[in-house]
Amino acid sequence: MAANEEHRMLQDLVAKFVDRELIPLEPAVLKREANGGKLGLSDEERAPLLAKCKELGLWGLDSPEEFGGANLPVEALALVNEELGRTAVPFIFPPDSPNLHMMMQVASPFQKERYLEPYARGEALSCIAISEPGAGGDPAGMTTRAVPDGDDWVINGRKIWVSNVPQSDFIILMARTGEGKRQEGVTAFIVEKGAPGFIIEREIQMIGGRRTYELVFEDLRVPARQVLGQVGQGYAPMQLRLNVRRIEMAAKLIGMSRRAMQMMIEHVKQRVTFGQKLADRQAIQWWIAEGATKMHACRLMTHNAARTLDAGGDVRGEASMIKVYSTEMAQEILDNAMQAFGAMGMTKELPLQVMANQVRVMRIYEGPTEVHRMSLARRILKEGI
Amino acid sequence: MKLLVPVKRVVDYNVKVRVKADGTGVETANVKMSMNPFDEIGVEEAVRLKEKGVATEIVAVSCGPAACAEQIRTALAMGADRGILVEHDGVLEPLAVAKLLKALVAKESPDLVILGKQAIDDDMNATGQMLAALLGWAQGTYASKIEAADGGLLVTREVDGGLERIQLKLPAIVTTDLRLNEPRYASLPNIMKARKKPIENVKPADLGVDVTPRLTVLKVAEPPTRQAGKKVASVAELVDKLRNEAKVI
Ligand SMILES: Cc1cc2nc3c(=O)[nH]c(=O)nc-3n(C[C@H](O)[C@H](O)[C@H](O)COP(=O)(O)OP(=O)(O)OC[C@H]3O[C@@H](n4cnc5c(N)ncnc54)[C@H](O)[C@@H]3O)c2cc1C
Ligand SMILES: Cc1cc2nc3c(=O)[nH]c(=O)nc-3n(C[C@H](O)[C@H](O)[C@H](O)COP(=O)(O)OP(=O)(O)OC[C@H]3O[C@@H](n4cnc5c(N)ncnc54)[C@H](O)[C@@H]3O)c2cc1C
Numbered sequence: 001m002a003a004n005e006e007h008r009m010l011q012d013l014v015a016k017f018v019d020r021e022l023i024p025l026e027p028a029v030l031k032r033e034a035n036g037g038k039l040g041l042s043d044e045e046r047a048p049l050l051a052k053c054k055e056l057g058l059w060g061l062d063s064p065e066e067f068g069g070a071n072l073p074v075e076a077l078a079l080v081n082e083e084l085g086r087t088a089v090p091f092i093f094p095p096d097s098p099n100l101h102m103m104m105q106v107a108s109p110f111q112k113e114r115y116l117e118p119y120a121r122g123e124a125l126s127c128i129a130i131s132e133p134g135a136g137g138d139p140a141g142m143t144t145r146a147v148p149d150g151d152d153w154v155i156n157g158r159k160i161w162v163s164n165v166p167q168s169d170f171i172i173l174m175a176r177t178g179e180g181k182r183q184e185g186v187t188a189f190i191v192e193k194g195a196p197g198f199i200i201e202r203e204i205q206m207i208g209g210r211r212t213y214e215l216v217f218e219d220l221r222v223p224a225r226q227v228l229g230q231v232g233q234g235y236a237p238m239q240l241r242l243n244v245r246r247i248e249m250a251a252k253l254i255g256m257s258r259r260a261m262q263m264m265i266e267h268v269k270q271r272v273t274f275g276q277k278l279a280d281r282q283a284i285q286w287w288i289a290e291g292a293t294k295m296h297a298c299r300l301m302t303h304n305a306a307r308t309l310d311a312g313g314d315v316r317g318e319a320s321m322i323k324v325y326s327t328e329m330a331q332e333i334l335d336n337a338m339q340a341f342g343a344m345g346m347t348k349e350l351p352l353q354v355m356a357n358q359v360r361v362m363r364i365y366e367g368p369t370e371v372h373r374m375s376l377a378r379r380i381l382k383e384g385i
Numbered sequence: 386m387k388l389l390v391p392v393k394r395v396v397d398y399n400v401k402v403r404v405k406a407d408g409t410g411v412e413t414a415n416v417k418m419s420m421n422p423f424d425e426i427g428v429e430e431a432v433r434l435k436e437k438g439v440a441t442e443i444v445a446v447s448c449g450p451a452a453c454a455e456q457i458r459t460a461l462a463m464g465a466d467r468g469i470l471v472e473h474d475g476v477l478e479p480l481a482v483a484k485l486l487k488a489l490v491a492k493e494s495p496d497l498v499i500l501g502k503q504a505i506d507d508d509m510n511a512t513g514q515m516l517a518a519l520l521g522w523a524q525g526t527y528a529s530k531i532e533a534a535d536g537g538l539l540v541t542r543e544v545d546g547g548l549e550r551i552q553l554k555l556p557a558i559v560t561t562d563l564r565l566n567e568p569r570y571a572s573l574p575n576i577m578k579a580r581k582k583p584i585e586n587v588k589p590a591d592l593g594v595d596v597t598p599r600l601t602v603l604k605v606a607e608p609p610t611r612q613a614g615k616k617v618a619s620v621a622e623l624v625d626k627l628r629n630e631a632k633v634i
Contacts, residue, residue, distance in 0.1 A: 012571075
């Protein structure tokens with residue numbers, strides 16, 4: 001069977017999952033958030049979903065077959081993410097393992113057994129600490145330092161904006177070990193939860209239902225066997241998953257835009273002001289035409305990059321284009337949809353405001369827009385168009 | 386018990402159907418196509434009968450263009466064992482499909498054929514009944530429940546004003562109604578496994594069936610948009626308008 005036929009069936013499966021299992025939970029999720037609670041599923045809501053995922057094989061979609069995963073190509077992952085984007089209910093097909101591919105690339109046999117395997121099976125969680133108060137969009141400027149001491153490394157410094165810290169069994173901590181000015185001399189360490197000197201300084205509430213953490217490391221001792229990959233060469237594997245992540249993000253943003261457009265279209269066809277349907281007004285029609293055009297362009301770009309990546313090509317430039325384009329597209333579409341709903345669009349009863357805030361945050365993480373534009377322009381200035 | 390389950394490729398139920406500009410039919414290019422929902426219910430029922438140990442083999446059949454392989458594949462991913470594609474690019478009327486199915490029945494000797502009560506594209510509601518007539522088999526249409534009983538089937542039918550239970554002798558034809566079951570999701574591992582299940586490709590000529598249409602479609606048009614209603618001030622005015630304007634009383 002042609003790959004795209006199989007992918008269409010997978011997309012159908014995920015679409016049904018989203019329509020039947022996730023979207024019905026949306027009102028309750030939105031209500032809790034509106035009343036000051038956290039944006040997310042309760043344990044009682046999540047458990048049956050995870051069971052359903054197991055039953056349907058919606059598990060380990062991007063992890064290799066040796067870990068019981070489906071090892072899907074990026075193009076299929078893009079279709080999956082587009083469907084998941086259609087709901088404001090935060091849900092990731094298990095296991096939640098964004099560091100998997102970085103670890104697979106460089107983990108030692110000891111690390112494979114102790115960290116990677118439980119992580120790939122979904123029995124352990126982890127996060128990655130790169131950003132610092134003085135180095136974010138330019139992570140090579142980090143100053144957290146690790147110095148050798150006998151068989152150990154001793155780490156001092158501070159990280160910020162790190163997601164998923166409290167639930168993580170271990171974190172991947174990036175620290176400077178060499179004298180190299182920029183990317184040289186950055187090493188990745190695996191640090192276990194509760195290690196003495198690993199301090200969760202504070203929780204920071206972010207918009208879009210997110211939470212991040214500021215972390216302090218005070219004379220944190222890490223045995224040499226917990227160096228992930230080569231000393232001084234932590235930067236390259238860290239970049240490994242970024243292209244896939246950006247394609248997945250773009251797909252998710254297309255899904256969010258699709259939901260917003262569908263809601264807007266339904267609304268403007270029946271809302272009458274000044275004796276006429278909103279759908280008959282040129283101002284509104286232009287939102288619809290622009291939104292549909294941008295979604296089409298974004299989908300083509302995203303799937304093209306996914307196919308190139310699946311074929312082993314270099315998509316760094318395209319990934320930057322997509323990251324910038326998809327976030328700006330979704331922001332505009334969501335904003336127009338909210339505007340078209342009038343006061344209803346300003347309520348916390350619709351998923352639009354949650355999505356709009358999620359998109360707003362996406363313009364910062366995985367590389368802020370301006371930094372992507374800068375590196376894209378530099379690449380083009382150097383290599384030509 | 387061996388089952389034959391026809392599955393039709395139709396415009397997805399979520400798509401708003403548009404009439405082609407030249408009025409020859411509805412637009413199907415660049416439109417999402419899916420398995421007819423009543424056929425999906427048929428596949429689900431077949432798979433359940435197999436899970437209960439009543440059925441032993443499920444053969445999914447689709448008649449139409451090569452792209453129908455996609456719908457067969459969906460049936461295979463839901464649990465059918467193998468597929469047959471009767472490939473034909475032109476119009477296939479219900480009688481032609483019934484004749485093709487009759488020829489396949491002769492080849493495959495199933496004990497039961499489960500069809501949808503109708504396809505959501507042309508809403509003909511004819512193929513199952515025609516097939517039963519051509520074969521001279523018992524038929525249980527609009528089924529909302531199917532049970533194995535006394536070496537045959539006990540079928541609960543949705544009829545005007547209630548439910549009717551009939552006992553069928555095998556071999557038989559059943560057509561599904563909406564409430565028979567809720568079709569399962571085709572799981573990802575089963576989607577992958579479907580790749581390995583065989584689909585046989587045949588042409589109407591191979592089955593010795595002439596599928597030339599017997600009807601000519603003159604024109605397909607959108608239903609007229611509804612006219613805005615009129616408010617009347619009194620019952621007297623209403624009666625007057627019904628009598629003199631609408632001329633219905
Ligand atoms: C929800 C969320 C989750 C996060 N999770 C994690 C995590 O798990 N782990 C982690 O390590 N980090 C995480 N981050 C941090 C994220 O990676 C950084 O916020 C991001 O890299 C930007 O860094 P910064 O905040 O220091 O901004 P800065 O780098 O200070 O940038 C500020 C602004 O200046 C612009 N700018 C920067 N350089 C240039 C330039 N050369 N030209 C023009 N404009 C420029 C940027 O585009 C941005 O708009 C998360 C952030 C958010 C919002
Ligand atoms: C925080 C908040 C507080 C409020 N407080 C009050 C209050 O105290 N008292 C009160 O009475 N109301 C209040 N309102 C309601 C507010 O005045 C209305 O929301 C506003 O007038 C818009 O009306 P609507 O929501 O019905 O949107 P609609 O009139 O349905 O408009 C929807 C969208 O269509 C656009 N649109 C409308 N007509 C056209 C056209 N002809 N051409 C192009 N585009 C068009 C609008 O610009 C808008 O983007 C409040 C609203 C908010 C958000």
